[in-house]
Amino acid sequence: MDEPRYLTGQLLLAMPGIGDPRFEKAVIAMCVHDEGGALGIGLGRVVPRITFHDLLRQLEIPIGVAPDVPILVGGPVEPKRGFVLHSLDWGGEGSVQVSDRWQLTATLDILRAIAEGRGPAHWVVALGYAGWGPAQLEQEMCGNGWFVTPGTDQLLFDCDVADRWEDGFRSAGIDPSLLTSDFGTA
Numbered sequence: 001m002d003e004p005r006y007l008t009g010q011l012l013l014a015m016p017g018i019g020d021p022r023f024e025k026a027v028i029a030m031c032v033h034d035e036g037g038a039l040g041i042g043l044g045r046v047v048p049r050i051t052f053h054d055l056l057r058q059l060e061i062p063i064g065v066a067p068d069v070p071i072l073v074g075g076p077v078e079p080k081r082g083f084v085l086h087s088l089d090w091g092g093e094g095s096v097q098v099s100d101r102w103q104l105t106a107t108l109d110i111l112r113a114i115a116e117g118r119g120p121a122h123w124v125v126a127l128g129y130a131g132w133g134p135a136q137l138e139q140e141m142c143g144n145g146w147f148v149t150p151g152t153d154q155l156l157f158d159c160d161v162a163d164r165w166e167d168g169f170r171s172a173g174i175d176p177s178l179l180t181s182d183f184g185t186a
Contacts, residue, residue, distance in 0.1 A: 009098055010030050010148050010149065016179050026042055026045075027043045029102070035134060037132050041104070044164050045073040047070070051070060066114050073128060074130070084110045085098075087103075095110075
């Protein structure tokens with residue numbers, strides 16, 4: 001029997017017609033995927049009316065040298081909980097390495113480090129996460145809900161949020177304008 005193919009370290013791109021408006025054109029960095037379920041951080045939408053500086057002020061962390069970047073909608077689960085998905089050059093207490101690609105940190109020490117100029121070279125901040133129970137993501141993938149592409153640093157850290165979904169498909173050699181929400185079966 002084949003080993004299960006876990007998607008940790010990959011990007012999930014929502015297929016057209018996924019059926020859930022919360023995931024329309026979603027781009028999700030898969031951080032945990034095993035027999036117990038899956039957890040990913042959304043990278044495709046910006047939280048309206050709050051920036052990184054606003055977040056630091058709310059948490060009473062001096063802004064320091066931190067750039068004022070958008071905060072991303074990480075997903076519908078625990079939307080007030082913050083996560084930083086970042087390069088491997090910084091690790092703090094509670095940081096979890098995601099495959100050999102990134103780390104995920106959900107503690108205030110990384111926000112302080114970024115503000116003080118001693119944080120990771122590349123990072124994004126998100127509120128909430130996307131979660132799936134055991135075998136739930138696998139079912140959605142069999143139903144043509146998601147497309148998997150490598151989670152490159154360019155797509156995660158250097159790509160404009162508004163372009164990330166289309167750029168994800170293009171990086172796999174797919175023209176997103178040719179995608180349709182009509183699916184058939186063979």
